[in-house]
Amino acid sequence: MNQSPKIGILGVGNLLLGDEGFGVHVIKRLQEEYRFPGNVELLDGGTAGIMLSPFIEDKDILFVIDVVSLDAEPGSIHLFGHEDVCSGNIQTRMSPHQVGLLEILDLCRLREKAPQRIEMITVVPADLSTRIGLSKPLAQTVDTVIAILFEKLVIMHVVPLSLTG
Amino acid sequence: MAQRITVDPITRIEGHLRIDVEVEDAAITKAWSSGQMWRGIEVILQGRDPRDAWLFTQRICGVCTTVHALASVRTVENALGMEIPMNAQYIRNLVMSLHALHDHIVHFYVLSALDWVDVVSALKADIKKTVALAETLSNWPNNSFNRFKAVRKKVQAIVDSGQLGPFANGYWGHPAMTLPPEANLMAVSHYLEALDYQRKADKAIAILSGKNPHIQNLSVGGVTAAINPDNDTTLNIERLYWVKQLAEEVRGFVHQVYLPDVIAIGALYKDWLAYGAGVTNYLAVPDMPLDTRGTSFDLPGGTIIGANLKTMKPITGFNDPYFKQNIVESIAHSWYKGDWSKHPFKEETVPDYTDFQDDGKYSWIKAPRFKDMPMQVGPLAQVLVGYAQGHKLTKKYVDDALSRVSTLAGVQVEASVLHSTPGRHLARAIRAAMLSDLALEHWDKLVANIGTGDLEIFNKPTFPKGEQMGFGFHEAPRGTLSHWIVIRDGKIKNYQCVVPSTWNAGPRDGKGEPGPYEASLVGNPMANPQLPLEVLRTVHSFDPCIACAVHMLDPPGRELTRVKAL
Numbered sequence: 001m002n003q004s005p006k007i008g009i010l011g012v013g014n015l016l017l018g019d020e021g022f023g024v025h026v027i028k029r030l031q032e033e034y035r036f037p038g039n040v041e042l043l044d045g046g047t048a049g050i051m052l053s054p055f056i057e058d059k060d061i062l063f064v065i066d067v068v069s070l071d072a073e074p075g076s077i078h079l080f081g082h083e084d085v086c087s088g089n090i091q092t093r094m095s096p097h098q099v100g101l102l103e104i105l106d107l108c109r110l111r112e113k114a115p116q117r118i119e120m121i122t123v124v125p126a127d128l129s130t131r132i133g134l135s136k137p138l139a140q141t142v143d144t145v146i147a148i149l150f151e152k153l154v155i156m157h158v159v160p161l162s163l164t165g
Numbered sequence: 166m167a168q169r170i171t172v173d174p175i176t177r178i179e180g181h182l183r184i185d186v187e188v189e190d191a192a193i194t195k196a197w198s199s200g201q202m203w204r205g206i207e208v209i210l211q212g213r214d215p216r217d218a219w220l221f222t223q224r225i226c227g228v229c230t231t232v233h234a235l236a237s238v239r240t241v242e243n244a245l246g247m248e249i250p251m252n253a254q255y256i257r258n259l260v261m262s263l264h265a266l267h268d269h270i271v272h273f274y275v276l277s278a279l280d281w282v283d284v285v286s287a288l289k290a291d292i293k294k295t296v297a298l299a300e301t302l303s304n305w306p307n308n309s310f311n312r313f314k315a316v317r318k319k320v321q322a323i324v325d326s327g328q329l330g331p332f333a334n335g336y337w338g339h340p341a342m343t344l345p346p347e348a349n350l351m352a353v354s355h356y357l358e359a360l361d362y363q364r365k366a367d368k369a370i371a372i373l374s375g376k377n378p379h380i381q382n383l384s385v386g387g388v389t390a391a392i393n394p395d396n397d398t399t400l401n402i403e404r405l406y407w408v409k410q411l412a413e414e415v416r417g418f419v420h421q422v423y424l425p426d427v428i429a430i431g432a433l434y435k436d437w438l439a440y441g442a443g444v445t446n447y448l449a450v451p452d453m454p455l456d457t458r459g460t461s462f463d464l465p466g467g468t469i470i471g472a473n474l475k476t477m478k479p480i481t482g483f484n485d486p487y488f489k490q491n492i493v494e495s496i497a498h499s500w501y502k503g504d505w506s507k508h509p510f511k512e513e514t515v516p517d518y519t520d521f522q523d524d525g526k527y528s529w530i531k532a533p534r535f536k537d538m539p540m541q542v543g544p545l546a547q548v549l550v551g552y553a554q555g556h557k558l559t560k561k562y563v564d565d566a567l568s569r570v571s572t573l574a575g576v577q578v579e580a581s582v583l584h585s586t587p588g589r590h591l592a593r594a595i596r597a598a599m600l601s602d603l604a605l606e607h608w609d610k611l612v613a614n615i616g617t618g619d620l621e622i623f624n625k626p627t628f629p630k631g632e633q634m635g636f637g638f639h640e641a642p643r644g645t646l647s648h649w650i651v652i653r654d655g656k657i658k659n660y661q662c663v664v665p666s667t668w669n670a671g672p673r674d675g676k677g678e679p680g681p682y683e684a685s686l687v688g689n690p691m692a693n694p695q696l697p698l699e700v701l702r703t704v705h706s707f708d709p710c711i712a713c714a715v716h717m718l719d720p721p722g723r724e725l726t727r728v729k730a731l
Binding site: 050051053107110111 | 228271275319323357360363364367377378
């Protein structure tokens with residue numbers, strides 16, 4: 001590839017439901033503490049649903065940071081490629097909010113506009129109750145998740161610049 | 166024996182609609198609609214500056230954002246008796262119509278088309294016949310042999326892979342799915358295109374409003390979108406033409422794809438035209454104001470009682486006393502302290518949760534009533550009110566759609582078929598066609614007004630000592646939205662939002678009268694209670710702005726199946 005690939009880092013989740021907002025917390029940290037080259041775009045995707053599709057369809061490589069519902073220890077980190085995660089069990093749509101991320105990724109793929117490569121860095125949540133902020137096990141995971149992300153970026157010749165030294 | 170089915174949210178996002186129905190002899194006999202989440206924005210607003218209210222109220226939702234922003238600034242302007250500059254009206258009208266176009270397109274294709282369209286059946290479609298079917302509906306360039314062939318191949322690849330993706334939870338092969346394979350293939354092809362056009366509408370909103378969702382260009386007294394034809398950083402002619410181009414592209418899709426698709430589905434599901442009427446009292450408010458005070462409009466408003474178009478009474482302006490005086494909210498069956506019906510200016514919001522009581526309190530949603538009657542709101546209400554008034558644009562599109570449905574269905578249908586589940590979809594598509602024309606008209610008006618040298622966008626509000634009351638309405642994608650404010654010494658004393666989904670999804674009132682969702686479900690057929698497709702069809706036709714998933718309980722309360730979000 002002559003041009004640098006367009007890389008997206010997308011954090012999703014609901015900030016009001018404790019650990020559910022993990023992806024958003026990670027994006028905030030990245031925005032506050034690092035500077036990225038021009039071919040990398042960060043997005044706090046919140047719970048934006050279908051409105052995420054322009055961001056996704058515009059990228060060659062997409063990293064998604066999110067929580068995952070797995071029978072595993074809270075705070076444990078799990079990596080997936082898009083093929084590993086199937087949206088087969090998505091609920092029936094009842095509202096515009098209900099178009100989930102996996103469903104949007106599938107829709108982008110159907111439209112042949114999906115990124116060539118999608119990687120998901122996910123953690124198992126500990127506390128999904130109504131509050132703002134991460135539980136202790138998840139707060140401790142943020143640094144590790146960022147380190148994993150950076151390892152992957154470095155392979156793509158992307159070196160984030162630390163603003164905090 | 167009656168079987169109880171509960172359709173209840175299990176969701177990571179918000180989840181606040183629960184529908185319970187009782188089924189006997191393959192038909193629904195009783196229904197309850199319950200809001201499972203408390204909003205609370207009204208309480209947050211108390212004591213705040215009224216000029217900030219719109220920024221808070223648009224956070225009620227991540228989808229219906231623009232609408233609360235607009236209703237809120239109109240409310241404060243009404244309390245202060247303000248006029249706003251024409252440029253501000255036109256810019257607001259453009260934003261409002263583009264937002265509704267985005268919303269109607271997403272609702273039909275992404276959120277409800279799969280209730281009617283069997284994706285797997287599209288594999289059996291004959292490509293030539295699909296082209297022939299599409300040609301009878303419109304001359305959309307993408308209705309081509311090659312395009313349909315490519316889409317069928319894509320569907321085949323998904324089905325072969327065993328990963329149905331976004332189509333995984335459809336009710337494929339359900340006995341209520343009766344479209345021919347060719348119609349299914351055409352619809353899937355349009356489904357994949359719809360995403361591009363809702364995005365174009367969104368983009369146009371962002372050009373005018375700074376960002377989207379949650380626009381940033383309103384203010385009490387006007388808009389903050391500075392106009393200067395000679396400045397690169399303001400709303401200038403280049404940006405205006407960009408907006409126009411996007412609006413034209415969206416209009417093409419609405420006229421050549423969305424409206425014809427809904428006409429075809431309505432005709433091919435003509436049996437359904439008999440189901441889902443429910444409450445046939447209708448309420449719509451006028452919108453797209455044409456003057457600084459809001460006394461004349463491009464979209465009509467009014468009420469209709471008991472499906473009788475002759476009862477139509479118009480709502481004519483931002484200060485209409487017929488609207489202002491006749492609304493109350495009842496909490497007889499809602500989780501608030503007491504049992505009263507009060508006018509929004511007088512209401513309080515004191516939560517009092519019990520559990521779900523079939524005959525008692527069972528919802529966070531209050532039950533709004535107009536002259537003590539439940540009212541259905543939404544595009545259907547607006548279209549019927551316009552039709553009853555002889556509103557030119559409405560009449561043109563309704564008569565044309567009915568004649569095309571009649572031709573395709575092979576039976577003559579009258580406007581009375583609009584009181585139905587498919588009728589709500591058809592009315593929404595008709596409204597979209599009207600809005601797509603009006604958006605461009607208001608663009609012309611804006612540019613002509615700027616051409617006269619008028620660059621005004623804002624009148625400064627002043628807050629006198631003492632108490633002022635005001636209300637503001639907006640005909641939102643899901644129907645009549647109104648905000649109500651009491652201001653005391655420049656601060657918010659009371660704020661109430663009476664939203665479209667409150668009108669439609671609200672519970673029974675003090676007299677036991679059910680709300681529109683509840684009434685519309687009773688009498689619907691139900692082929693298989695394990696797969697309640699019919700419930701979804703009818704509830705979806707209202708465009709519910711409430712999240713919900715399906716899990717089913719048998720009568721003693723044991724969970725049978727459950728669809729769960731990741």
